[in-house]
Amino acid sequence: MARTSIASSRSAKVSRRNVLVGAAAAGGGLALGFHVPALEAAVPSQRPIAAAKGAEVNAWVVIGNDETVTIRVARTEMGQGSLTGLAQLVAEELNCDWKKVRTEYPTPGQSLARQRVWKDFSTGGSRGIRGSHDYVREGGAAAREMLIQAAAQQWGAKPGECVAAGGIITHKPSGRTVTYGKVAAAAAKLEPPKSVKLKDPKDWTIAGKPLKRLDTADKLTGKQVYGVDVKLPGMVSAAIKDAPIFGSEIKSYDEAKIKAMPGVRRLVRVNATTVAVVADTWWQAKKALDALPIQYEDSPHAKESSATIAARLKEGLEPEAKNVFVGNKNGDALAAIAGAAKKVEAVYSTPFLHHATMEPMNCTALYTPEKCEVWSPTQNGEGSLAAAAEASGLPLNKCEVYKMPPGGGFGRRGRQDYVTQAVAIAKQMPGTPVKLIWSREEDTQHGYYRPITRCRLAAGLDDKGALVGLHVRLSGQSIVAYQQPAALQNGMDSRMFQGMWAEPGEAQIGYSVPNLLIEHAMRNTHVPVGPWRGVNTNQNAVYLECFMDEVAKAAGKDPLEFRRALMAKYPKHLGILNTVAEKAGWGKPLPQGVFRGIAQHMGYGSYSAAVAEVSVNRGRVKVHRMVLGVDCGHAVNPDQIAAQVEGSVAFGLGAALYQEITVKDGRVVESNFDNYEIMRLEAFPKIETVVAPSGDFWGGVGEPTICVASPSVLNAIHAAIGKPVRSLPLKNVDLRSA
Template sequence: MSTKVSLNRRQFLKAGAAGGLMLSVGLPITYAETVDSSEPARLGAFIRIGADGRVALIAPCVEMGQGSHSGLAMILADELGADWSKVSVEAPPIGVAYRVPGRGIQNTSASQMVRRWNTPLRHSAAAAREMLTVAGATRLGVAADACTVRDGFIIHEESQRRIAFGEVAAAAAKLPQPKEPVLRKGPATIVGKPLPRLDIPSKVDGSARFGIDTRVPGMLYAAIRQSPVFSAKLVSVDEKDVRSRKGIIDVIKLPDAVVVVADSYWRAKTAIALIEPVFSDTPHAATSTRDIQASQRLQLQSPVAMPSVVVGDATKSLAAAKIRVTADYEVPFLHHATMEPMTCTVSVTDQSCELWVSSQNLTGVVETAARVTGLPQDKINVHAMLLGGGFGRKFEQDAVEQATLIGKAVKRPVQLIWSREEDVQHGFYRPAMVGRVSAGFDEQGNISALTMRLIGPSVHEHTFNNPFPLVRGVDVVAMIGVTSESPGAPGLIQQYTIKNARVEYIYQPTHVPVGYWRSIGASENGFFIESLIDEAAARLKTDPYQLRRRLMQDSPRAVTVLDKLASESGWNKALMPGRFRGIAFTDTVGSLTAQVIEISVAKKSVKVHRIVCVIDCGTAVNPDNVIAQVQGSIVMGLSAAMTEQITVERGRVLQSNFHDYRVLSLKETPRIEVHIVDSGGPIGGVGEAALPAVAPALCSAIHAATGKRIRSLPLSQAGYQWA
């Protein structure tokens, strides 16, 4: 690179006084010393380089334990040529410039952060590197193309003289931006290494601040009690005895809830437990899970359904197939069970609204606060806190709206904290779904046709309800995990070569709120499709690994993953007596995963001894974090498959805490081995990739052990329990 730059004395002094370099991340690339949230840029984040040489990535997304901040920092530092020991991450500011590329909102979801921000971060880091090179070369009195950048220094290769980023950052900030920065070529120096995550030390020493840790001078605390039946409204509340209690500031009535505000959370919580509010009757007060499931099962026979995938003539081919396999499957509502319950701190005045919140959807926070307060969005100031778990639940804005209404009422900073009971009983749950899958096979054991019908509520209904977001009658979220999301797939159904396929959806509304849950539609569709493949293998008297391998012959990537799994799990070796195993494969969030689960069963007590997972996520930015995220999603998938379910009786959720919403314990967690296939392809998602294969692999293993098929989750409803 050779660039000539002219600086007059005034420009140089101004650059030196600034003491640092701050670059916006985006395509097109723009540079500024301050964030201008009114800019219509689609992409945005910032690189800040201080006079001390420290490089800060001002993250475009929140960190909720998935490791995105560290992954993005690694990408940026690699392209920039920074010293990794001097790299840090700052919480995201709010603005249009920070919205996810291609999404139009500033959020963290769908295992997309590293995937979506990889290219814009690299381009912006490359631009910063070129500007630093020019500034450093000018200071050294040499040509820019005679210099290289590494470990936080601009280095003149011939003389080996060097100058640190911090010494020229301010001057570099004043240079014209490169219109077409050149990306680094050759192997990465940071990306691909198993580096410790940047957020771990503060979480270990307690200095990390989550939403629930917020403390503001003069802050009050609020506890809430919401209508037990979804959609019922608050009619009346007897508050006399509560108002006279020590420390109670106010009792506030919301449309469907009552709130007690006090000078401590404990006083607010104990006071609200004494209140017996009266809520309105609703038509849903008699609804139960049994009613919802029965209605969904009826729709399996409906002559009307909306097609989502149509390839060839699946109906005709299925009817002509030599062998046909059909099964109905169902999954329950699921809670997110985040360790940090819903919480939001708000300070509302006539001129502004300030929020401290753990949220996956920062654009939604701003829009909600503006709507509730009537203030323009530029008067809404949001502090994006760390999330104590999200899994899709903290995309929703219910707690933000409630906290803002409370803040308006008390005119003082107030922190709303949901109790665990409120959190369990007022979620936006993973939808309960029913699916029917049919496959036809020819004489060679190849799939000649596949049909699938999905029945359930729409996750997008409440998120984008103006207009109602069905695409030609189909909720696209319900289809996630059906069609392939990875490059090079041979067909439309996962990685399987299927010439005739038809997938249909029937919208079945329910009064139970539904929302995004880790891996969204793939969590049920992986169970439906892979369970049917396993049943087909038994019907064909074929090894389930070999059947999948044959059906994926047109996808070398998938075959590589399967073969690696067979090798690492010892699939072709005999198991010790009393041990059994199952296998499953899924393609979601741009990554391929396959798992073998090894179990033993004594009566109906299931012991999971070992899980082997192979993942191809294209390029593993941080292998250590890939392993951690895969392990975490497998644990969540195991828990959901065995014991988790939200049940409704008389219109309300029966579960209330961890004693009756059972999650997997540390003692029950098996040995989990993760193997990464680095195919060098586009970066795939990781946080959700491995979850969908867990349930079908586990149920496959149980069938191998007992001869019984599990077609309805969780297994506990059929009497199974952890050993």
Template sequence: MATRLLDRRSFSRRDFLQLGVSVGVAAGGGLLLGVSFKANSASEATSSGGITAAIRSAGSVIGGDGRVPAPGGDLAPNAFIRIDREGHVFIVVPKVEMGQGVYTSIPMLIAEELEVPLDNVTLQHAPPDAALYADGLLGMQVTGGSTSMRAMWEPMRRAGAVGRTLLLQAAAQAWGVDSAGCVARNAVVRHVASNRTLTYGQLVECAASLAMTPDLAKSIVLKSPSAFTIIGKPVKRLDSPEKLNGVARFGIDARPPGMVYAVVVNCPVIGGSLARVDDTVARAVPGVSQIVSLDNAVAAIGTHTWAAKTGASALAIEWNPGPNALMTTRTLVGDLQRASQRPGAVARKAGDVATAFSQASRKIEAVYELPFLAHATMEPMNCTVHLHDGRCEIWCGTQVPTRVVDAAAKITGLPPGQIVLHNALLGGGFGRRLEVDVLMQAVRIAQQVNAPVKVLWTREEDIQHDMYRPYYYDRIAAALDSSGKPAGWTHRITGSSIVARWAPAWFKNGLDPDAVEVADKLPYDIPAQLVDYVRQEPRGVPTAFWRGVGPTRSTFVVEGFIDELAHETKTDPVTYRRALLGRSPRLLHVLDVATRAAGWGSSLPTGSGRGVSVMNAFGSFFCMVVQVSVDNGEVRVERVVCAVDCGQVVNPDTVQAQVEGGAIFGLSAALFNQITFSNGRVEQSNFNDYRVMRINEAPHIDTHIVASSEAPGGMGEPGTAAVAPALVNAIFAASGRRVRRLPVGNQLQTSESA
């Protein structure tokens, strides 16, 4: 395929800022695009009256005035598309690619409406510019929260439709006909009556000079799903060829001229600091050029990675352990247990909970716990920085480009316009690259190095100094009526608030909306509910979003506990759920699809079992069925069946890949992984004790995509969030042992989970 990634140096940020597109966020959360087109001369601008088209999205519009010529006279109708005179199409992708497929799916949206083949498209990273590239659901330029397709579904299609409309108008003018008699297909406009054709390349000069009049703006119509030729079809990943042949560039591949390498040793104790360092031996290592000390870290600078790593290992460092020198996991869990005894901020209150419990036939209660987790991205954390000539250049892969610019500006004192970010492909994100801690450290090191410096964290530094998924401690209870259905429900969530640090404006009245997601909007018909949240920060342990975040925790607890209620009432778990899902037909449908495909109810060998979970999160509806065997406490996952209703599917291949990757990610965490502390230090260090499921352990995964005409839902995180409860429910079916605390580990070989 001819599709390729374009080095951003060939088309500058200034070029795109001149395209005359403004993007903002409506009060209701919709993305706003105002597209303006300036004439190629002052006289043309005067004659056109500077008419601006405001493209409507989510019911609101914004706009500017005038028109700006595209670079070299190319057609650039908005901030996402440029077509040159040879007919080549350049698409700016406003989301970063970290394996989730947006470098294919977003171009599919634009190409569908622009009527160009995908193999004639060149892709480019969007530069950091929240005004142009903000996510309409999150209100900032960020890739995360499984929002890419949800936020981009309509705006990207409209971006393509604007370009198509201008090209049709240009062709109509050239032929002296009505544009309604022209059609576009495969980058060619054809006049239906005369069968005359013009390529996009032949039309761009005329199209670039057109004013977007109100009448022309009204003619912009999005295609109906029945007319789609690209959207909904399986498409091979556009970024795969360059990843396979080594051309694709990740942050770790940065090689600016004269670059040196820094390997960092961070203080091993959470919250500790540097006391003193003896670098005599380290400086004697061949290739080591410098030792840089920071408040809580030391970096060895070398002419190559091995020199820097060897030098870092030779450092004799004395640390001030700080206030957390005696901290352990037991200490932190004790804090959570005590905090969970007090009332929290109310996330949901419905019905008379007190009466429901006082009149209950039976009361069931439980405590569920989820551990700290690291992200452990396959590309270790890295960042290359060069401070020179009054500016700061940065090479990295980040989910938050504008935050990188702002953080660098704050540290260096330079204006944001003097910060140049070369964003790259991400070798895994999972929320880790929503943070700028490594960037901040790299900039501080670069302030002491007179050359471009690539700062690298070893795998050990990465796992032991991550920003972790919080430890959560959940108290949950249900009051059952005489028929065994829950009449009352209480759920108290206790843990760190990521939102309070990362997006303070979202944290209101003591409530973290992410921490309670799913728990605060149960799909089940339960008359009386009380869900509250207690914030308890873990003694200096940095916490951050981890793939699926709130829904990952809430779904594990809710779906595990629903299974407990089914067992208590001697009801089949699927039958029990079906009776409570009458108000959620989409969930009920995926439950039926998945369980039917998994052969629910058919016999299994002794020691084997199936478990089920359902989830509505990220705008998608999921059901997962996991089949396991348990032998002497050892769990083997044999099969995973997933049914997903994610609304209109853009690329079914991507949906399947996200389910499979998410399931493996979630199973690895649920079976094996936790971050524990002893004397203020993380005990895990690498993939030997922070495991990823091996290929021989991976189950067969069947994905069933439910056809839907609803708007697209998110797919990056649901697979991870939905799989753990189905796993532990399957373990119970196979062994009779209930797992309420992750990871599963060796719990089945002890009495702890009984």
């Protein structure tokens, strides 16, 4: 058996499982019947792999004798609900009994051993469902056809005479029935159909319904095992400290000071800038690390601060600035604005932001010269596999990743730094499992932050108040330049213009402007940056939508009417804006002191809009009610979409109210929730969500609405106090009336 080597392991039990999974693929459908060893049964989290009992009809569907349907999900569930949504899509085509459905993750190693049968594991960009709905539905449909064919063969009937519903196949002429569990083993031996016809979404009975999540029960009892909860025999714990100034190399540290502290096993130099203490327990490791004197080499970044960064970004807003890229252009905006009857100008700014997942970064690794295993709360299982291979020096097929459910991701867990570190430590202790947990302080000060940007906008109005020209100049840091410089297009990061692109389909601007120029002055910093839920749509929607209100005001027009006049060529943008305006009662009287603001934007293939109702008393903001709408094309689980919309308000609006990562002496100043404040229940407005799928495309859900949360509130504040808010967070802004 050639695959034995792939699964070679110090654990015969694990290797046997992997061999069987591999063999099932090679043999085209050997039934998988696994013996679960007692130890692993006692602690189910130990090596969570795809190992459901029953017959594997295909990679996505395993059916047990007891009629249990196990659906395999490759994307990571980190709260966004796509585990349930993807299962709904498979179950819809499978025509099974939803009450019998459970799910499991295949591991990246299992997928690799089967020629990536589960395709993309990466979970970001709101792609979980829109990026895999076709092939997972085809997997469900193919399994259904194979089950029907197996039943028909058993009866000596034609498959065309049989129908399947609720996990039961019926032979229409005779009325005979058989359950999926009875024919699954036979079905698993059949050739899969060459093509399948997917259902029209209007006929859906499982997908499209607001079904309860499949992963709730264990989250209510403390039973859910997150990465930080992994327990392995003989396991030790590690606490870690990277250089406070990004990239500063360690000069020396005084190991003698902590060697004798309780529980301390060893000190590990993880890389040039990072040191870790390994101890019997994490608390012991953290205490020792806190007591360790560390000296760092001088850093070229030691003089960087929020002020030096702001100055660099301001320079990028100057007309003669260099290294400027054009993201969207038609006509001659500069000339149109110069010759306009009325001119409006403004400069906006947004800060660095941190993800602050509730579960700090962590990873458990077990290294031997033959195999490297990691327990990784990650948004990208295959990324963890690659990181484990690189850090261990072992080939990919000698590494394995057990995906632990992350306690929040929001983009942060698309990076693999915690895996690389855990493996680097575990490599120093072959055979001993090491659980690395970051302190909250380490997590806050070593993120991949939402990039800092500023934006200068200028608009020209004609004598009737119509927009004749718009110039948008962004200045600030690029994620692509930091993370994948090779992916820049002649130096340009086109994602900087997210939501302001000319091209339809993903993140298109929703306004027709006769003369338009949108540019980005690339101004990078030494601070690591990365995607943060909503990525550049957040900043761009604040800039564009708040400025739209300024221009509407200058034109003497209602903000909604002003937008509508520019949106005739963008019916889907306009559609969700109108839907939300109507639901919110735009234009209707409000209680004394309450003001409305509106915003719309597109990102992740979906169209979003929001109306906020806000009062400002003596500079204090209260958001009373928000109506948010999303047109995501198809709504697989409307209740979970609503949950994402609600959550996006906490994430987006919480940032606008309170959050900024600042830099002093080259390092991040903020360290914990006492100085990086998160929105709490008391501040959370009443949210009404309108899910309005228009049906002819597949858009994302996790991110699209976050970008309209802040500008709708900022525009309401503008209406309330009579002056625009151009700098975030609001905690730094004097909001007393002008």
